[in-house]
Amino acid sequence: MNYQPMKEGLTHLEASSLQQLQQNSEQALAMLMRHYYADLYNYAARFARDEPLIKDCIQEVFISLWQRRETAGSIFSLRYYLLRAVKNKVLKALYYNDRKTGLANFRDDYDFFHEFSIERIIIERQISEEKAEKLKRTLALLTKRQKEVIYLKFYQHLDHGQIAELMSVSRQSVYNLLHEAIQKLRNLWHTEFITR
Amino acid sequence: MKDFRLFDITDFVLDEDFIRWVYEKKEEDEIFWNNWLRQHPGKHLVIAEARRILESLKTAEFAIPDHVVSQEVDRLLQTIRDQHEPAQLTARRRHTWRYAAAAAIAILLTVASVKYISFGGKTGSTRMSYASLTADRRLIENVNTSNTPVHLSLPDGSSIELAPGSRIGYVRNFDSSGSRDVYLSGEAFFDVARIPNRPFRVFANDIVTKVLGTSFSVRSFEADTTIQVIVRTGKVSVSAYNENPDHTPADASGSPDEVILAPNQRLVYEKTAQKFQKVLLENPVMTLSAEADRNMVYDEAPLEKVFSAIAKAYDITIVYDTELLQHCTVTADLRHEPFYRKLDLVCRAIGASYEVIDAQVVIQAGACD
Numbered sequence: 001m002n003y004q005p006m007k008e009g010l011t012h013l014e015a016s017s018l019q020q021l022q023q024n025s026e027q028a029l030a031m032l033m034r035h036y037y038a039d040l041y042n043y044a045a046r047f048a049r050d051e052p053l054i055k056d057c058i059q060e061v062f063i064s065l066w067q068r069r070e071t072a073g074s075i076f077s078l079r080y081y082l083l084r085a086v087k088n089k090v091l092k093a094l095y096y097n098d099r100k101t102g103l104a105n106f107r108d109d110y111d112f113f114h115e116f117s118i119e120r121i122i123i124e125r126q127i128s129e130e131k132a133e134k135l136k137r138t139l140a141l142l143t144k145r146q147k148e149v150i151y152l153k154f155y156q157h158l159d160h161g162q163i164a165e166l167m168s169v170s171r172q173s174v175y176n177l178l179h180e181a182i183q184k185l186r187n188l189w190h191t192e193f194i195t196r
Numbered sequence: 197m198k199d200f201r202l203f204d205i206t207d208f209v210l211d212e213d214f215i216r217w218v219y220e221k222k223e224e225d226e227i228f229w230n231n232w233l234r235q236h237p238g239k240h241l242v243i244a245e246a247r248r249i250l251e252s253l254k255t256a257e258f259a260i261p262d263h264v265v266s267q268e269v270d271r272l273l274q275t276i277r278d279q280h281e282p283a284q285l286t287a288r289r290r291h292t293w294r295y296a297a298a299a300a301i302a303i304l305l306t307v308a309s310v311k312y313i314s315f316g317g318k319t320g321s322t323r324m325s326y327a328s329l330t331a332d333r334r335l336i337e338n339v340n341t342s343n344t345p346v347h348l349s350l351p352d353g354s355s356i357e358l359a360p361g362s363r364i365g366y367v368r369n370f371d372s373s374g375s376r377d378v379y380l381s382g383e384a385f386f387d388v389a390r391i392p393n394r395p396f397r398v399f400a401n402d403i404v405t406k407v408l409g410t411s412f413s414v415r416s417f418e419a420d421t422t423i424q425v426i427v428r429t430g431k432v433s434v435s436a437y438n439e440n441p442d443h444t445p446a447d448a449s450g451s452p453d454e455v456i457l458a459p460n461q462r463l464v465y466e467k468t469a470q471k472f473q474k475v476l477l478e479n480p481v482m483t484l485s486a487e488a489d490r491n492m493v494y495d496e497a498p499l500e501k502v503f504s505a506i507a508k509a510y511d512i513t514i515v516y517d518t519e520l521l522q523h524c525t526v527t528a529d530l531r532h533e534p535f536y537r538k539l540d541l542v543c544r545a546i547g548a549s550y551e552v553i554d555a556q557v558v559i560q561a562g563a564c565d
Contacts, residue, residue: 026276030269037265042257059272066276117256121248135252150253154215182206185249 014078021069029069033062036079039156040086046113046151047090057089080162083152087166114147138188142181145169149177201236208246218250325418326363326381329399329437335365335379345385352376352389354396359383361417385413385428399437403465406433412457423465427457429483434463436470459483459511461555474555476512480535483511492530492538499524502542503559510535516559521546524564 013035020028037058044054061082065072075081091110116139121127127135142150145167152163164171198211208214217225233240340346340358348356348364351371358364362382367373376396388396388407396407400416403423412432416423425434435454455472457463460480464473482489488509494502499521507514512535524546530538539550539557548561 026273029276030273033269033272034265037268038257038260041260045258055268059268059275062272063275063279115256116252117254118252121251121254139252151255153210154219154250154253155255155257157212157215178210179206181253182209182249185252186205186245189245189248189252 018072018075018078021065021072024069029062029066032065032078033058036082039079040082043083043151043156044086044090046148047087047110048094049113053093054090057086057093060089061085077158077162079156080158080166083156083158084166112144112148112151114144114151134188138184141184143177146177146181149174150181153178200232201239203242205242205246205249208243209249214246215250218247219254325401326365326379329401330365330379334368336368336370337363337365339363340382350376350378352391352394352396354389355387357385359385359415380414380416382417383413383415385411387411402437402467402470404435404437406435421467423467425457425463425465426477427459427461428481429459431459432457434465434472436465458555476552476555476557480510480512482509484509489531494526494528494530496525496527498522499526499542499546499564502526502528502530506530506535506538506542513556514559515556516561520563521548521559521561524561 014032017028017032021032040058040061041054044057048054064085065082094110118132118135118139121135148167149163152158152166153160158166160171160174164174167174169177198213200208200211203211213225216222217229229243233243338346338348338358340360340362343360345360346358348358350356350366354376356364356378359382362380362384364378364380364382364384366376366378370376374394376391376394378396378398380398380400384398386396386398386407388411398405398407398414400414400423401418403416403425405412405414405425407430411429412425412427414423414425425432433454433456455463455474457474460477460483462475462477464475465471466473488505492502492505492509500518503514503516506512526542526545528541528545530541533541542548543550543559543561546561546564548559550560551558
């Protein structure tokens with residue numbers, strides 16, 4: 001059985017939209033916004049819990065994309081491009097008034113609000129209260145950066161290289177962050193699977 | 197082509213195809229993985245465990261309603277149609293200006309949203325009463341039945357001013373237990389002795405106030421609809437009471453269910469809504485010595501200097517667009533004026549106005565020449 005990798009460069013949809021964009025198609029721009037809106041909003045909401053700000057930032061990202069549409073052909077992964085642009089916009093807006101602490105600081109010290117939704121697994125898997133409590137505690141111990149890596153990997157489906165660039169860390173750090181998080185969960189679940 | 201037979205649990209968890217199967221439950225994936233498991237029956241456990249890990253990592257996502265997306269798409273198309281190529285530069289700049297203002301407000305809203313925390317996760321969670329909090333604890337109790345505040349000293353050197361009609365209790369082994377816990381029904385002012393590694397905690401109905409060495413007051417009458425905490429010096433952290441008996445600091449610190457309160461701030465907890473709100477006191481007091489006030493005479497002083505002196509003196513954040521207002525100067529005598537009067541005078545000098553949002557002051561103004 002042959003498996004198509006999930007994300008490698010542009011999907012068919014992205015490629016054809018970018019092509020139409022270069023030919024000044026407003027409809028292609030609208031289509032891309034529709035397609036990515038929820039994902040971009042959810043990513044942005046992890047830096048700032050401020051709906052108007054997030055919406056403005058996403059608007060600006062697509063305005064920029066429109067303004068540079070002639071060169072849109074050079075975009076290798078649209079998802080990565082958009083996520084990165086949204087992150088930069090939101091962080092810049094957030095730290096606009098914080099010049100004194102230095103713009104450099106926010107690059108690695110920004111917040112990342114992330115909530116896991118474990119209700120489903122508790123119900124579907126009939127997990128004991130004790131186990132659920134342990135799971136909550138394990139997840140609560142994950143660092144901001146671990147949560148961000150998890151989010152980008154499992155929800156935005158970026159590859160490790162893209163995650164590294166987006167977070168301004170090395171690929172090795174991305175791997176380490178993921179690995180540590182998974183190891184914690186492996187330890188948590190492992191007993192469950194031997195005792196059953 | 198990947199050889200899944202060589203995969204361990206972590207490899208599966210990190211594999212895009214495996215992730216897609218667990219998260220998206222597409223039919224073609226179901227078929228593939230069920231087949232694969234039939235061919236490799238020894239892998240059931242590994243697969244189950246990897247699945248469980250991915251399921252644990254499910255995140256809470258915001259659903260964006262279609263009509264909201266449509267609105268945003270319309271707005272985008274409107275903007276790019278308005279931006280005719282020749283006018284592009286001006287349109288762009290106008291946008292940036294608007295954006296600068298939006299950014300200043302945005303910071304506050306973001307801070308605000310962190311502070312307005314709801315504990316509504318568990319619906320119908322029981323409201324804690326003094327009686328239920330102290331039920332199985334042997335306490336030393338003090339009740340103030342008089343009409344005047346009563347002064348009490350605790351074994352650790354902390355002192356308490358207990359308001360009329362209030363009750364306070366603490367454990368018999370207060371001085372030897374790991375944390376210094378007191379239980380309050382009513383209102384009290386606390387002046388807490390600083391002892392590293394022995395947090396001082398006040399349990400007042402639904403909320404817990406943890407002290408980082410400071411003086412503050414808590415008002416929590418069971419008949420009231422709110423619980424309030426006011427800080428005089430230092431900082432305190434307030435969180436909702438967690439029925440989990442080992443309400444350990446590790447659980448509370450760093451979690452978003454915790455609000456840090458600074459001097460001149462009042463925290464209001466609405467019991468029914470289970471919400472925290474931070475507001476500034478009506479008449480903030482200086483947290484620095486009176487000398488800071490004596491220096492507040494300004495002659496053509498840069499605005500930034502004036503604002504930072506006020507902010508420091510009262511430990512209150514003043515937010516404004518530093519770039520926009522960089523050429524503003526202030527000539528004013530702010531000595532002996534209360535906080536809000538000081539703000540009025542400065543704002544008048546530069547033609548600005550202010551608003552208090554979530555215990556911070558936001559200045560709205562245009563640029564100075």
